[in-house]
Amino acid sequence: ETAVFQTPNYHVTQVGNEVSFNCKQTLGHDTMYWYKQDSKKLLKIMFSYNNKQLIVNETVPRRFSPQSSDKAHLNLRIKSVEPEDSAVYLCASSSRDWGHQDTQYFGPGTRLLVL
Amino acid sequence: GDSVTQTEGLVTVTEGLPVMLNCTYQTAYSDVAFFWYVQYLNEAPKLLLRSSTDNKRTEHQGFHATLHKSSSSFHLQKSSVQLSDSALYYCALDTNAYKVIFGKGTHLHVLP
Numbered sequence: 001e002t003a004v005f006q007t008p009n010y011h012v013t014q015v016g017n018e019v020s021f022n023c024k025q026t027l028g029h030d031t032m033y034w035y036k037q038d039s040k041k042l043l044k045i046m047f048s049y050n051n052k053q054l055i056v057n058e059t060v061p062r063r064f065s066p067q068s069s070d071k072a073h074l075n076l077r078i079k080s081v082e083p084e085d086s087a088v089y090l091c092a093s094s095s096r097d098w099g100h101q102d103t104q105y106f107g108p109g110t111r112l113l114v115l
Numbered sequence: 116g117d118s119v120t121q122t123e124g125l126v127t128v129t130e131g132l133p134v135m136l137n138c139t140y141q142t143a144y145s146d147v148a149f150f151w152y153v154q155y156l157n158e159a160p161k162l163l164l165r166s167s168t169d170n171k172r173t174e175h176q177g178f179h180a181t182l183h184k185s186s187s188s189f190h191l192q193k194s195s196v197q198l199s200d201s202a203l204y205y206c207a208l209d210t211n212a213y214k215v216i217f218g219k220g221t222h223l224h225v226l227p
Contacts, residue, residue, distance in 0.1 A: 004159075031213065041203055043160070043217040055213035090159065096213070103150070104215065106159035 003027045004107035006091050012113045013081055021076045021110045023091030031055075032074040033104065034066060035090040043090070049074050050096075078112075086114045117142045119208050121218035128196050129226045136191040136221045138180075138206030149182055149189040150207040152217075160205060163191075201225045 004025045013019055025032060034046040047066040048056035054066065063079040078085060091107040118141045128134045140149070148167040152160040164175040166182045166189065173180055178193045189206060206218040 033215070041154075041220050043205060043220065045215055045217075048213045050213060096211075103162045103165060104152075106161065108159050 004091055004093055004105050006089075006107040006110050008110060009108065010111045010113075012115065014115050015082060016080050019078050019081055019112065021089055021091075021112075023074045023076070023107055025072055025091075025093040025105070025107075027093055027095070027105060028072075029093040029095045029105075030071050031094050031096050032068070032071070033092040033094075034074065034076050035092060035106075036060075037088040037090055037109070039087070047074075047076075081112070081114045083114050086112055088112075117144070117208060117210055117214075117216050119206050119216050119218040121204075121206055121221050123221045124219070125222045125224065127224045127226060130198055131195050133194050134192065134196050134200075134223065136204055136206075136223065138189045138191065138218060140187050140189065140206075140208050142208060142210060144210045146211050148209040148211070149180075150209065150215075151178070151180060151189075151191050152205040152207060154203040154205065154220075156202070163204070196223070196225050198225050198227060 007022045031050045033048050037043050046060050049068050052068045065077050067075045088109040088111050090109045092104040094104045095102045120139045122137050150165045151163040153163045154160040164173050166173045169184045180191045182189050203220050205220045208216045
């Protein structure tokens with residue numbers, strides 16, 4: 001049963017364009033994440049948001065920016081895409097408090113192809 | 116820095132035989148949790164099992180793993196694999212600092 005929703009499923013664009021991906025979770029979790037899964041299936045965390053506050057901002061290029069309107073939504077904007085941005089972008093959510101780690105629930109992903 | 120190492124990129128096993136997928140880690144944190152996630156083809160990763168207790172075996176769907184802090188390991192095992200177990204398996208470390216570190220993943224390919 002899907003509880004983390006991502007749109008679009010697939011996006012094709014050209015170098016230099018701006019793209020936005022949406023993510024919504026209905027689990028009531030307070031932490032959301034964006035991951036990049038490359039062609040070799042390496043899974044790397046990009047951003048982590050807890051109650052709309054950015055907690056972790058890994059060393060991603062500045063053209064990437066997360067946007068959150070509330071704790072159930074976390075979008076990702078890429079200002080000017082480059083070929084190396086082609087990947088699957090996975091959104092996830094979890095419930096956590098300090099001193100307690102919980103399972104991450106992943107969305108189906110958005111596959112980006114940059115031509 | 117914190118890291119998770121999965122030494123095998125691909126493991127091929129015949130159906131009915133046992134399998135072990137290796138996972139070792141390095142971390143400076145003491146309050147950590149470990150996860151195995153499984154990703155089937157064209158699906159999202161999902162939790163297989165998790166642990167934060169040293170030397171305690173955890174099991175799910177026929178798979179089991181035991182966290183051994185003395186050897187910094189959290190290997191995944193199954194005594195008899197099935198064709199449906201073919202998937203990509205990730206070992207992950209949660210440092211409780213809103214940061215989750217994934218290993219490179221191990222493809223498990225089960226042969227009939």
